Amino acid sequence: MTNLTNLTDLTAKAAVDAIAAGDLDAAELFTAYREAAAAEDLNAYTWVADQTPDLSAAAALPLRGVPLAVKDLFCTQGVPSQAGSKILEGYRPPYDATVVAQLAAAGTSLLGKTNQDEFAMGSSNENSAYGPVKNPWDHTRVPGGSSGGSAAAVAAGLAPWALGTDTGGSIRQPAALCGIVGLKPTYGSVSRYGMIAFASSLDQAGPFARDVTDAALLYSHMHGRDPRDATSVGRPDADAIALPTGERLDGLRLGVPDDLTGEGVEPGVWTAFEAALETAKGLGATVERVALPHAGYGLNAYYVIAPAEASSNLARFDGVRYGARAEADDLITMYTKTRHDYMGTEVKRRILIGTYALSSGFYDAYYASAQKVRTLIARDFTTAFAGVDLIVTPTSPGVAFPLGAKTEDPLSMYLNDIFTIPISLAGIPALSLPCGLSEGLPVGLQLAGPAFSENRILEAAYALEQAFAFDNTPSAIGGAPS
Amino acid sequence: MSTTTYETVIGLEIHVQLKTATKMFCGCELTFGEPPNTRVCPVCLALPGALPVGNAEAIHLGIMIGHALGCEIAPRMKFDRKQYFYPDSPKGYQISQFDEPLCAGGEIGGVRINRVHLEEDAAKTIHAGASGRIHGSEASVVDFNRGGTPLAEIVTEPDIHSAEQAGEFLRLLRTTLRVLGVSDVNMEEGSLRCDANISIRPAGTTELGTKTELKNMNSFRYIERGIRAEVARQTALLDAGERIVQETLHFDPRTERLTSMRSKEEAQDYRYFPEPDLVPVPVDAAMLDRARAAMPELPAARQARFEADLSLHPDTAKLLAWRSELGDWFEAALAASPDGVSPQTAGPLANWTTNELLTRLGGDVDPATSKVTPAAMAQLVALVTARTVTAGAGKEVLDTLIAEGGDPAQIVEAKGLGAVGGEDTLAPIVAEALAANPDIAERLRGGDMKPMGVIIGHVMKATKGRADGGEVTKLVRAQLGV
Numbered sequence: 030m031t032n033l034t035n036l037t038d039l040t041a042k043a044a045v046d047a048i049a050a051g052d053l054d055a056a057e058l059f060t061a062y063r064e065a066a067a068a069e070d071l072n073a074y075t076w077v078a079d080q081t082p083d084l085s086a087a088a089a090l091p092l093r094g095v096p097l098a099v100k101d102l103f104c105t106q107g108v109p110s111q112a113g114s115k116i117l118e119g120y121r122p123p124y125d126a127t128v129v130a131q132l133a134a135a136g137t138s139l140l141g142k143t144n145q146d147e148f149a150m151g152s153s154n155e156n157s158a159y160g161p162v163k164n165p166w167d168h169t170r171v172p173g174g175s176s177g178g179s180a181a182a183v184a185a186g187l188a189p190w191a192l193g194t195d196t197g198g199s200i201r202q203p204a205a206l207c208g209i210v211g212l213k214p215t216y217g218s219v220s221r222y223g224m225i226a227f228a229s230s231l232d233q234a235g236p237f238a239r240d241v242t243d244a245a246l247l248y249s250h251m252h253g254r255d256p257r258d259a260t261s262v263g264r265p266d267a268d269a270i271a272l273p274t275g276e277r278l279d280g281l282r283l284g285v286p287d288d289l290t291g292e293g294v295e296p297g298v299w300t301a302f303e304a305a306l307e308t309a310k311g312l313g314a315t316v317e318r319v320a321l322p323h324a325g326y327g328l329n330a331y332y333v334i335a336p337a338e339a340s341s342n343l344a345r346f347d348g349v350r351y352g353a354r355a356e357a358d359d360l361i362t363m364y365t366k367t368r369h370d371y372m373g374t375e376v377k378r379r380i381l382i383g384t385y386a387l388s389s390g391f392y393d394a395y396y397a398s399a400q401k402v403r404t405l406i407a408r409d410f411t412t413a414f415a416g417v418d419l420i421v422t423p424t425s426p427g428v429a430f431p432l433g434a435k436t437e438d439p440l441s442m443y444l445n446d447i448f449t450i451p452i453s454l455a456g457i458p459a460l461s462l463p464c465g466l467s468e469g470l471p472v473g474l475q476l477a478g479p480a481f482s483e484n485r486i487l488e489a490a491y492a493l494e495q496a497f498a499f500d501n502t503p504s505a506i507g508g509a510p511s
Numbered sequence: 512m513s514t515t516t517y518e519t520v521i522g523l524e525i526h527v528q529l530k531t532a533t534k535m536f537c538g539c540e541l542t543f544g545e546p547p548n549t550r551v552c553p554v555c556l557a558l559p560g561a562l563p564v565g566n567a568e569a570i571h572l573g574i575m576i577g578h579a580l581g582c583e584i585a586p587r588m589k590f591d592r593k594q595y596f597y598p599d600s601p602k603g604y605q606i607s608q609f610d611e612p613l614c615a616g617g618e619i620g621g622v623r624i625n626r627v628h629l630e631e632d633a634a635k636t637i638h639a640g641a642s643g644r645i646h647g648s649e650a651s652v653v654d655f656n657r658g659g660t661p662l663a664e665i666v667t668e669p670d671i672h673s674a675e676q677a678g679e680f681l682r683l684l685r686t687t688l689r690v691l692g693v694s695d696v697n698m699e700e701g702s703l704r705c706d707a708n709i710s711i712r713p714a715g716t717t718e719l720g721t722k723t724e725l726k727n728m729n730s731f732r733y734i735e736r737g738i739r740a741e742v743a744r745q746t747a748l749l750d751a752g753e754r755i756v757q758e759t760l761h762f763d764p765r766t767e768r769l770t771s772m773r774s775k776e777e778a779q780d781y782r783y784f785p786e787p788d789l790v791p792v793p794v795d796a797a798m799l800d801r802a803r804a805a806m807p808e809l810p811a812a813r814q815a816r817f818e819a820d821l822s823l824h825p826d827t828a829k830l831l832a833w834r835s836e837l838g839d840w841f842e843a844a845l846a847a848s849p850d851g852v853s854p855q856t857a858g859p860l861a862n863w864t865t866n867e868l869l870t871r872l873g874g875d876v877d878p879a880t881s882k883v884t885p886a887a888m889a890q891l892v893a894l895v896t897a898r899t900v901t902a903g904a905g906k907e908v909l910d911t912l913i914a915e916g917g918d919p920a921q922i923v924e925a926k927g928l929g930a931v932g933g934e935d936t937l938a939p940i941v942a943e944a945l946a947a948n949p950d951i952a953e954r955l956r957g958g959d960m961k962p963m964g965v966i967i968g969h970v971m972k973a974t975k976g977r978a979d980g981g982e983v984t985k986l987v988r989a990q991l992g993v
């Protein structure tokens with residue numbers, strides 16, 4: 030039939046169309062990816078399907094049996110779901126996360142589970158208990174995090190597309206560092222049921238894809254109100270996700286926040302960003318400055334709210350009902366030893382920060398204040414969107430950094446998410462699109478819009494994508510040692 | 512020797528399991544006595560990724576309780592997390608309400624209500640081994656069937672001043688909740704549980720003394736005995752010039768001993784914060800109206816109706832109204848009264864029910880469990896009122912009804928208990944009695960009516976109690992011409 034070496038070059042949409050047309054066999058495609066994933070050397074996967082399932086039924090569904098890589102923290106029935114942690118080593122859930130079940134019902138087939146920072150806490154994937162993931166563009170560098178495995182797998186052609194989660198940038202930042210598209214949807218548009226929680230009020234599932242069309246296609250089958258997630262609202266009925274088609278940006282008003290740019294951004298990233306703005310203008314967009322006066326406090330608020338919620342969400346990993354348990358003579362020692370032995374340093378750091386922030390006597394100074402800041406930031410965005418249609422920033426202040434470069438300095442690691450975090454706090458959607466290279470490594474452009482404006486974001490990103498004509502094949506650029 | 516007299520100050524915290532079909536935050540069915548861990552799901556086992564969804568019926572029942580206790584209902588239903596590590600708390604936190612309880616204020620039976628809030632019940636920890644307590648047990652096992660049962664916690668103001676008042680208040684509260692249909696209110700099964708905060712202070716002073724908390728008492732009698740024991744302990748301490756330590760105590764009803772469970776001075780910090788998995792739900796007019804429409808007649812209103820419409824004595828009305836099963840039985844009997852419903856029929860029926868029937872059955876017994884039907888009781892009282900039988904014979908009929916059941920008229924017939932009356936039958940017996948007691952007859956003739964009882968007694972003996980005392984007196988007067 031088709032030449033197997035080329036199968037994994039197809040975008041997901043192209044594969045869907047080829048299967049629908051009878052030009053491609055879904056099982057053949059799955060096998061090609063399964064073999065590639067099994068042989069990978071990036072440490073992107075923590076589990077890969079050991080055989081190709083019968084895809085005859087899936088091939089009749091809208092997504093035609095096209096394989097899907099899923100971040101480890103999504104519960105997948107009978108398949109290891111460890112959230113990158115030793116404390117869940119070998120844990121096989123008895124149920125599927127809603128979004129996993131929804132995508133299976135739409136016709137995707139589970140290819141593998143991808144590596145991640147432990148409990149999604151990290152920006153480099155170096156906090157995984159299962160080892161760091163290598164960036165396909167340069168194996169000595171990080172892929173970003175926390176969804177580093179999903180981003181690397183898609184960028185390296187080890188999966189056509191993948192599921193990730195974004196709490197403060199965990200889809201957008203690795204998408205940027207790996208040169209692919211990543212969408213963080215509006216909070217509440219996708220169910221969180223079955224996603225092993227990091228920070229409940231921020232976590233949101235989203236797609237990684239090689240292009241904007243694939244991201245739109247996957248997301249169009251992910252959203253929906255879930256009766257098992259009280260925070261899920263789905264999407265407005267009148268605003269169904271459409272695959273983008275426009276190639277112009279005429280009349281589109283882009284805002285560049287005064288308070289988010291400049292300092293701390295690598296010159297090469299800044300150059301690529303400014304070039305992207307010029308491209309946008311060439312497509313008919315206008316660019317203006319917008320004020321987000323409180324966005325600068327986003328990082329501070331985030332590193333109170335997210336650890337506070339995490340300290341509570343992770344309390345269930347106590348060794349009593351599932352996962353690892355340390356042997357001890359009494360209950361308290363068992364709890365302490367289990368959590369000490371099987372949780373990583375960054376996880377413990379955030380649990381301690383969160384526990385402190387919620388403690389009696391500190392609650393008002395930390396958690397309550399952070400929530401006020403969060404409200405102010407959300408208000409800033411609402412005000413800004415009265416004057417512009419989308420807000421654009423670099424996704425990350427730098428390109429992929431060398432493995433180990435920031436592991437000893439949590440603060441500089443946290444600064445990676447300075448552009449993504451305020452958007453997470455506001456609960457609004459944003460997409461990262463590769464817009465060029467700096468030092469031979471991809472630079473991401475972040476496009477953010479008001480709640481439920483995914484169609485607007487996808488349309489703009491699609492037009493820019495055509496104009497950028499970014500070559501997302503890592504091997505073409507080089508940098509990957511043998 | 513004590514010279515100070517003390518005033519007791521008691522506040523109660525009552526946990527009520529709500530009678531919903533399913534648990535507070537998941538779809539698991541609520542049943543009692545199922546095999547351990549058969550009513551569980553990912554949510555109530557706190558499996559990774561599972562999320563809670565609020566039970567609307569529990570909120571409805573909570574609002575009904577609020578209406579019944581005269582509380583203000585909060586404008587929104589907001590949940591918080593209360594963090595603590597224990598195997599009975601699988602998430603490592605309990606979903607409860609902290610700063611915005613569903614109901615606030617209110618009053619019942621002269622005791623002010625501080626608040627009523629909703630939360631989830633803990634699972635049941637069972638310590639295997641001889642002691643039954645965690646120390647010295649060989650193993651601990653957890654049954655999660657109960658975990659996640661909806662609870663309403665009712666907190667009173669410290670308005671109770673004796674063990675007896677606490678008992679009376681709890682009986683009224685239990686009846687109110689039973690009549691509302693919101694709970695089984697069964698203390699043995701744990702659907703009603705009570706903790707008491709107890710302090711004493713020198714009579715006439717207003718400053719509250721150091722309080723202790725008496726935990727988990729599972730019957731009204733134990734509560735009253737526990738409070739008495741604790742008040743005695745505190746009194747002895749103060750009299751001896753010692754101070755009271757704030758602590759939690761366990762009362763053992765077998766030994767009457769109080770043992771310390773933990774000191775409040777090392778109290779936990781529960782680190783409450785708003786539950787991010789549950790967005791606050793507005794409590795709207797429709798919810799309030801629905802709860803109001805579902806409100807039955809409450810004990811206080813029933814007592815008032817018994818007094819106003821049936822002219823019952825306040826004590827009798829209270830006894831019948833505050834024990835709903837008794838009130839129901841009484842009203843069924845009244846409805847079956849051959850002479851219709853009126854104060855004339857209700858008064859004797861209420862007296863026969865509360866005095867004769869309850870005394871014979873035992874104070875706490877529900878007459879519905881006896882062989883006496885409400886209709887039989889109504890007929891019996893009608894026979895007595897019509898003087899077809901005397902009061903004395905009526906009691907004999909009641910004894911038979913309690914022993915065997917049956918129809919009062921047939922019992923009167925079969926046992927020959929019909930009243931002996933009418934001049935033709937009774938006059939010769941009266942004459943005989945006067946003849947047998949000439950000195951008494953002489954005194955009566957002389958206007959000294961005191962020994963009339965002797966004659967009546969003689970006649971009663973001759974008629975086996977079936978004569979009417981009034982009629983005998985009349986005949987004596989007629990025969991002696993006084």
Ligand SMILES: [Zn+2]
Pocket residue numbers: 534537538539550551552553554555556659
């Ligand atoms: Zn359940």
